[in-house]
Amino acid sequence: MILHVLNGDALLPNFKRCSFIGDVMIWRECLIEGPLMAQTEVEFWQQRCAYISNTYQVPRAEYQHQVVEKLYKIENPAKYAEINLWFEFDLFCQANMFYILHRLAKSNLSNTTVYWVQPEQNSVKEFFGGFGNINNQQLKDFYAQKVPLKVSDLMFAVQVWEAYSANDDQTLSQLIDKAPSVFRFFKEVFEAHLQRNTDDFTANRIEKRLLEAIQNGVSSEIDLLHRFWENESIYGLGDLQIINYLNNLQQKGWIFELSLTDAGVAALYNSTNSFSF
Structure with a gap:
C-alpha cells in the first residue's frame, strides 16, 4: 500500500488528474505559527484547535473534522510500504513536514520507505508557485525523482522538531550545520526562522x-x-x-x-x- 501526504488542498485537483496510485491524506495545518509545546498528542491538538479557531475564526468542529480526524492515516504507518511526503522547501512546508517525520519516526518502519517528493529549485530564493500551480507532467517528473529518507534522516527530523517546537534557538542553530544533504536548503530556511525571533522592540x-x-x-x-x-x-x-x-x-x-x-x-x-x- 502507498500513502501520499499532500501539504494542503491546492495540489489535489492536479494530483487526481495524474492518477497516482495510493491513499491520500490532505495536511491542513500551519505549524509555522501558534503553540507547539504539549505533554501529549491530545493536548497538542487541543491547543492547535483553540489557536486556529481563535486566530482564523475556524469552527472547532470543522477543525476537528478537517485536521484531527485525518491523522489516523499516519497513526499506523507500518501498514504502508511507501509514504510520499509532497512538501516544498519553504518554512511553512518544512515545519509541517518535520512534525510528520517526527511522528512517523515513533513507529516501526522496517518495511516502510518514506520518500520526500521535492520541487525542482536551484535556490530557495527562487520563487516556486507551489505544486498546485504546475502541470501534470511536472508532477509526474517530481514523483519519479522522489528522494528516500533513511532512518538517520528521520532521527535528525526528530531533533529538529523537538528544538523547533520548544523554541530552542540554541539547539536549532547547532543543527543547522549538521543537516543531512537530503534536507536541501535547510540552513537558509531555518536561519530565516531564527530571524523571526527578536525582542518586542525590534522588528524581526x-x-x-x-x-x-x-x-x-x-x-x-x-x-x-x-x-x-x-x-x-x-x-x-x-x-x-x-x-x-x-x-x-x-x-x-x-x-x-x-x-x-x-x-x-x-x-x-x-x-x-x-x-x-
Missing part, C-alpha cells in the same frame, strides 16, 4: 520586510502581500498569515492603516543592522 525579519514595503509606499493590502512574497517566499506564508502579522504591527502601534507610525520607523531603524539577506 518578517516585520522588517513589511515595514520596509509600507515605508516605500504601497497602494493596497494586496500590493503589500505581493511585495512580501517577491522578497520572502522562503517563509511560504499565505495571505492569512501575513495579515495576521499586519494586525500584530497595528497592535504594537508600528503602523496605522498602510502608514508607518513614529514607533514603526524606530522599530525599523533598530532592526536595520540585525539581519543580512
Whole structure:
C-alpha cells in the first residue's frame, strides 16, 4: 500500500488528474505559527484547535473534522510500504513536514520507505508557485525523482522538531550545520526562522520586510502581500498569515492603516543592522 501526504488542498485537483496510485491524506495545518509545546498528542491538538479557531475564526468542529480526524492515516504507518511526503522547501512546508517525520519516526518502519517528493529549485530564493500551480507532467517528473529518507534522516527530523517546537534557538542553530544533504536548503530556511525571533522592540525579519514595503509606499493590502512574497517566499506564508502579522504591527502601534507610525520607523531603524539577506 502507498500513502501520499499532500501539504494542503491546492495540489489535489492536479494530483487526481495524474492518477497516482495510493491513499491520500490532505495536511491542513500551519505549524509555522501558534503553540507547539504539549505533554501529549491530545493536548497538542487541543491547543492547535483553540489557536486556529481563535486566530482564523475556524469552527472547532470543522477543525476537528478537517485536521484531527485525518491523522489516523499516519497513526499506523507500518501498514504502508511507501509514504510520499509532497512538501516544498519553504518554512511553512518544512515545519509541517518535520512534525510528520517526527511522528512517523515513533513507529516501526522496517518495511516502510518514506520518500520526500521535492520541487525542482536551484535556490530557495527562487520563487516556486507551489505544486498546485504546475502541470501534470511536472508532477509526474517530481514523483519519479522522489528522494528516500533513511532512518538517520528521520532521527535528525526528530531533533529538529523537538528544538523547533520548544523554541530552542540554541539547539536549532547547532543543527543547522549538521543537516543531512537530503534536507536541501535547510540552513537558509531555518536561519530565516531564527530571524523571526527578536525582542518586542525590534522588528524581526518578517516585520522588517513589511515595514520596509509600507515605508516605500504601497497602494493596497494586496500590493503589500505581493511585495512580501517577491522578497520572502522562503517563509511560504499565505495571505492569512501575513495579515495576521499586519494586525500584530497595528497592535504594537508600528503602523496605522498602510502608514508607518513614529514607533514603526524606530522599530525599523533598530532592526536595520540585525539581519543580512
